[in-house]
Amino acid sequence: MSVHLLLSAGRGPQECTWALAQLLHRLEADATRHNLETHRAQTVPGDRAGTYRSVLIQISGDGVEAFAASWTGTLCWQAPSPYRANTGRKNWYVIAQPCQVDTPRTTFAEADVDIVACRTGGPGGQHRNKASTAVRATHRPTGIVVVVDTERQFSLNRRIAIRLLRQAIEHGDEAAERAATTDRWRIHDDLVRGNPTRIERPEPSKQDLAPQKQTRRRRRQSTGPRPPPKENRIRQHTRFSAGSGTLVPPETRSGRGNRQPSSKRPPYPPSTTETPLRRTRSCCASLARKLGVQNLSGASLGQVRGMTEKEIRAVAIVDAGTRF
Structure with missing residues (x-):
């Protein structure tokens, strides 16, 4: 069994004729893998060498219908x-449709014709009205019927009827061939650019794959093993306690997240005096009451910002009367 598949670039640019040639080679290679035979029945070359405007390819073998459907x-x-470097287009469309090339020819034989004698009216006298000289000929395979009464003799009318049947069958075969040709030409204009049923790409060469492998190896060597994913960490904000003069971690605040049991609470940092104070007026006022220094907040707040408790204590000892 064989199927004729018509591949056409339609009215597309010269890149479509180049794409048709590439797809034709890919189709023939795929048919060879499926143990199918291909034959280029008709080709229409393109403007450039090695390109085709359309190709009529014949595929034969077992399972040819399923194979042709996958390429339809x-x-x-x-x-x-490959011709224009400035264009950004990379999709080139080609249509492939099965078509009928060899229309069946009807063989004519007089044994397939039924001849019936009949009477007809009109001028002619008794030769028409009373004698059965007319002929009704029917071709059984096609169902064509011809009635002939031009002559007065039955044998002459029979001969004319056979000739008319033969001509009618030949005209029918020619009309079928013209219709098949018209259908093939209509395929060229039925190309729809978009929504492809099959997408093919050129196979990458070994030279193209080698730089990619080297680049990947360099990246792995430079970056090293990937670090484990970072766990979600809760931002730790310290707060200065006005009563005790120490920095309180967020786990011990009331109403701040889920409180842990005292046995599971993390220990306080070893030295809280080196932690910078928060830049708030209440912190400065609490520190002033603790150290016995007056007017530590207000206008002198900018001098305290960024200083640790140890630094402020040293300044307070040197000059207790200075306004901070």
């Missing part, structure tokens, strides 16, 4: 243009 529809060749 809009085919897309995805690659940059």
